[in-house]
Amino acid sequence: MIPIRRLGYAVFESPDVLRMAEYYQNVIGFEAVERSSKRAVMATKSGQIALVFENGPSTHCPRLSLEADPDFDLEDAGRVLRSHGLSVELCSDIAPGVREAAVFTDPKGTEIEILSRVEPVATRANGGGISPVKFGHIAFTASTAKSITDFYCNALGFRVSDWIESVFAFLRCGPDHHTCNFIDGPDGVMHHMAFELKDWAHVLTASDLLAANRKPIIWGPGRHEVGHNIFIYHRDPDDHIVELFTEIDLMKDESLGYFDPRPWHRDRPQRPKVWGREEAAPQWGLPPSAEFRRGGEQHLARQGHNG
Numbered sequence: 001m002i003p004i005r006r007l008g009y010a011v012f013e014s015p016d017v018l019r020m021a022e023y024y025q026n027v028i029g030f031e032a033v034e035r036s037s038k039r040a041v042m043a044t045k046s047g048q049i050a051l052v053f054e055n056g057p058s059t060h061c062p063r064l065s066l067e068a069d070p071d072f073d074l075e076d077a078g079r080v081l082r083s084h085g086l087s088v089e090l091c092s093d094i095a096p097g098v099r100e101a102a103v104f105t106d107p108k109g110t111e112i113e114i115l116s117r118v119e120p121v122a123t124r125a126n127g128g129g130i131s132p133v134k135f136g137h138i139a140f141t142a143s144t145a146k147s148i149t150d151f152y153c154n155a156l157g158f159r160v161s162d163w164i165e166s167v168f169a170f171l172r173c174g175p176d177h178h179t180c181n182f183i184d185g186p187d188g189v190m191h192h193m194a195f196e197l198k199d200w201a202h203v204l205t206a207s208d209l210l211a212a213n214r215k216p217i218i219w220g221p222g223r224h225e226v227g228h229n230i231f232i233y234h235r236d237p238d239d240h241i242v243e244l245f246t247e248i249d250l251m252k253d254e255s256l257g258y259f260d261p262r263p264w265h266r267d268r269p270q271r272p273k274v275w276g277r278e279e280a281a282p283q284w285g286l287p288p289s290a291e292f293r294r295g296g297e298q299h300l301a302r303q304g305h306n307g
């Protein structure tokens with residue numbers, strides 16, 4: 001097993017890399033540590049790469065990076081993944097602060113870069129924008145959420161936090177309730193990505209900044225029942241759904257087996273479980289707008305919820 005500890009960055013194709021770099025710098029508040037019409041690398045103000053945009057005809061997400069335990073030797077990734085019938089390539093200097101990566105294609109068709117001992121990049125740590133504290137989670141559809149969940153748990157050390165019925169999985173690789181979601185649907189389609197804000201006041205600031213930039217909130221504010229994060233969603237210039245969230249459940253101690261208690265938990269203690277789709281609806285806030293549901297009617301209608 002490869003002991004994954006945290007989410008790295010997501011790589012997207014974009015027909016207009018400079019437009020995306022400008023949006024993620026000026027509105028979201030990341031910093032372009034590398035920028036050209038061919039490729040832009042966006043880091044949080046604390047120097048962690050969150051997004052990479054590469055010029056291409058589509059807007060899909062072909063690659064995702066995951067950071068392994070620093071004691072894990074990337075040379076061992078091949079042995080682990082070969083036992084799952086997958087081949088691995090070792091690559092070097094693929095992004096700033098990343099000396100080496102073990103790269104393979106996961107069963108839903110996303111290239112995964114396993115990173116180790118990532119160095120933060122230098123940023124000016126000033127400037128405007130929303131400035132999320134980190135890249136928190138990313139959701140993909142897969143032909144069966146169950147089989148890709150099994151792979152992430154068995155090969156990459158993820159743990160299941162919750163299921164909504166058998167079609168929507170929430171997986172953690174550290175204390176956060178989820179860093180990856182898998183939803184029944186077509187293989188390898190990015191459903192939404194989520195960036196963490198500091199607190200409720202930061203959600204308010206973010207809402208004002210989105211309004212000032214004529215970016216409507218398409219769902220929220222509300223509090224999810226599954227994961228209990230407060231959320232707002234909007235669409236970026238390439239039409240990706242972006243969630244900004246705070247107060248997500250934390251599994252601070254795996255050996256206890258429950259999420260750190262919060263007053264909004266209905267189960268006491270709140271343990272990983274399988275939710276029915278009705279009980280999985282947000283605790284408060286209005287249902288998702290038509291603009292949120294656009295393009296995803298089919299699987300969202302089946303799920304009745306979006307993590």
Ligand SMILES: [Fe+2]
Pocket residue numbers: 137139192194243306307
């Ligand atoms: Fe989410």
